[in-house]
Amino acid sequence: MLLHDTALIYGRYLRQSLRSRFALLFGVLTPLLYLLFYGPLLTGLPLGGAGSSWQVLVPGLLLQLGLFGALFAGFTVIVEKGQGVVERMRVTPVSRLALLLGRVLRDATVFVLQAVLLVLAALVMGLRAPLAGILIGFAFVALLTLSLASLSYALGMKVNTPQEFGPLINMVSMPSMLLSGLMLPMTLAPAWLDVLSHFVPFRYLVDAVRDAYVGRYTGTPMLYGALVAVGFAALTVTVGTRVFRTAGA
Amino acid sequence: MATVISAAGLTRTFQTKAGPVAAVRGIDLAVREGEILGFLGPNGAGKTTTLRMLTTLLKPTGGAATVAGHDLAADPAGVRATIGYVAQCGGVDPQITVREELATQGRMYRLPKAEAGARAGELARELGLTGLLDRKAGALSGGQRRRLDIAMALTHRPKVLFLDEPTTGLDPGSRADLWDLVRRLRDKHGTTVFLTTHYLDEADALADRLVIVDRGEVAAEGTPSALKLKHGGSIDAPLQDTFLAITGRGPSPSADTAPVAV
Numbered sequence: 308m309l310l311h312d313t314a315l316i317y318g319r320y321l322r323q324s325l326r327s328r329f330a331l332l333f334g335v336l337t338p339l340l341y342l343l344f345y346g347p348l349l350t351g352l353p354l355g356g357a358g359s360s361w362q363v364l365v366p367g368l369l370l371q372l373g374l375f376g377a378l379f380a381g382f383t384v385i386v387e388k389g390q391g392v393v394e395r396m397r398v399t400p401v402s403r404l405a406l407l408l409g410r411v412l413r414d415a416t417v418f419v420l421q422a423v424l425l426v427l428a429a430l431v432m433g434l435r436a437p438l439a440g441i442l443i444g445f446a447f448v449a450l451l452t453l454s455l456a457s458l459s460y461a462l463g464m465k466v467n468t469p470q471e472f473g474p475l476i477n478m479v480s481m482p483s484m485l486l487s488g489l490m491l492p493m494t495l496a497p498a499w500l501d502v503l504s505h506f507v508p509f510r511y512l513v514d515a516v517r518d519a520y521v522g523r524y525t526g527t528p529m530l531y532g533a534l535v536a537v538g539f540a541a542l543t544v545t546v547g548t549r550v551f552r553t554a555g556a
Numbered sequence: 557m558a559t560v561i562s563a564a565g566l567t568r569t570f571q572t573k574a575g576p577v578a579a580v581r582g583i584d585l586a587v588r589e590g591e592i593l594g595f596l597g598p599n600g601a602g603k604t605t606t607l608r609m610l611t612t613l614l615k616p617t618g619g620a621a622t623v624a625g626h627d628l629a630a631d632p633a634g635v636r637a638t639i640g641y642v643a644q645c646g647g648v649d650p651q652i653t654v655r656e657e658l659a660t661q662g663r664m665y666r667l668p669k670a671e672a673g674a675r676a677g678e679l680a681r682e683l684g685l686t687g688l689l690d691r692k693a694g695a696l697s698g699g700q701r702r703r704l705d706i707a708m709a710l711t712h713r714p715k716v717l718f719l720d721e722p723t724t725g726l727d728p729g730s731r732a733d734l735w736d737l738v739r740r741l742r743d744k745h746g747t748t749v750f751l752t753t754h755y756l757d758e759a760d761a762l763a764d765r766l767v768i769v770d771r772g773e774v775a776a777e778g779t780p781s782a783l784k785l786k787h788g789g790s791i792d793a794p795l796q797d798t799f800l801a802i803t804g805r806g807p808s809p810s811a812d813t814a815p816v817a818v
Contacts, residue, residue, distance in 0.1 A: 308666075315663050326651065387649070395647025395708065398611055399664040400636045553615065 312402040316409020324417050334376050335421040338368040342429055355494045358521040361434035366516035367489040369422050373448050377455035378476050380414050381463025403552040414456040415449045422448045440519035447516050450536040457547035464550045487513055511535040560624055560716055560748045561587035567618030568605050579605040581772040592742055594763030595752040598803055602772040603752040607720050611641040624715045640709030641718045650694025654685055654704055665712040679707040699730030719751040735762050756795040770803045
């Protein structure tokens with residue numbers, strides 16, 4: 308039943324995404340601009356890690372795509388609440404977990420698709436990385452979007468207007484981006500900033516994907532990254548499902 | 557006839573920053589099978605909150621209820637399988653076609669794909685939406701849109717249909733059509749209809765029995781004529797006067813004589 312319901316909800320929302328192909332491409336624009344106009348600035352800089360500057364930047368941009376994109380997924384649920392769609396579905400016997408999973412799996416699909424586009428563009432710009440590493444990177448994007456979209460839907464169910472939602476999301480996304488070393492590795496940071504960044508879960512994901520991009524699949528960063536990504540996903544999906552089950556909004 | 561909805565002491569208190577707000581304070585209800593029940597009350601009386609509790613959308617903070625033989629607290633899934641609910645604002649995505657919304661709804665009620673498609677066609681015929689199946693929901697008129705909302709709620713042939721202010725915003729012709737539809741549902745399928753409304757003419761014309769709520773409690777109940785006789789003074793009294801007599805709303809004498817400004 309859960310599988311049936313999840314597939315059903317997933318299909319409904321994937322068709323919705325495919326109807327607006329423009330938005331689909333638009334989502335990849337911001338990281339693409341970074342790639343084009345920011346990436347070349349790093350090529351000559353000593354970034355400390357192994358590999359080229361592209362192997363440092365692209366993992367950051369992939370997770371940035373997830374961070375900024377998926378965190379805003381909840382906007383759609385605010386609109387759907389207004390249309391009565393959420394309540395109409397909650398009155399049917401459809402599984403509550405499926406109501407969330409169908410939506411977040413759609414988001415993961417969309418963002419992995421965008422991530423593929425971004426990596427293709429990066430290959431043209433000069434990125435060279437092992438295929439396995441690139442695939443691991445996509446897996447992290449999928450897990451991250453799953454988590455952040457769940458969180459975003461939970462928040463979207465709780466707040467009543469987009470006006471409250473936007474600032475809240477910005478409050479989370481901006482510090483997360485700066486403190487996780489998405490743009491430049493935190494190994495360049497002074498000690499206090501480096502320590503602070505360890506309290507931001509995304510830091511571990513970025514480090515893991517950067518390791519993957521230089522072919523290191525069994526180091527501690529990969530272990531920590533995988534643990535944090537899976538743990539965070541489990542936590543956020545649980546929270547999200549709870550909200551869909553009990554939402555009084 | 558058998559009782560299809562029964563509620564005892566149904567209560568909902570919301571926690572707000574200003575302290576607890578009792579939206580519904582102990583509602584007792586008994587709705588018979590095949591009955592059209594009009595649930596009336598002034599704005600903020602607790603109509604929608606009661607409806608949302610009976611449809612499993614909102615957990616009661618007190619009391620108990622049984623809907624179509626299923627206990628609300630113990631078996632919400634059982635309740636969901638036997639009821640249909642149309643919210644005040646409807647519940648369809650304006651970007652999606654009528655056919656797709658109806659078919660997806662059927663699948664949510666676990667109909668196999670082919671059957672869900674067939675059921676969508678059947679519902680469209682029954683509710684006069686056949687020519688509109690490939691139109692987007694957002695392109696429908698108010699009356700057509702309401703019929704689609706109701707079609708969605710009838711997908712699984714529910715025993716009980718809950719309608720929250722079903723004719724708000726409709727023109728007189730569409731309202732009359734909708735009343736016919738509700739009567740037809742009851743006469744043809746024996747569906748019990750629980751509807752809230754602000755329109756007293758609607759309650760008068762459509763409902764077999766009225767329950768009038770005020771400040772989260774049942775203030776009166778009975779057939780329209782019995783209520784008119786008891787509270788309005790005569791069986792021919794306008795329901796408007798009866799309603800005001802029960803809820804005590806309207807310009808009070810003391811307010812009328814008070815000076816507007818001094």
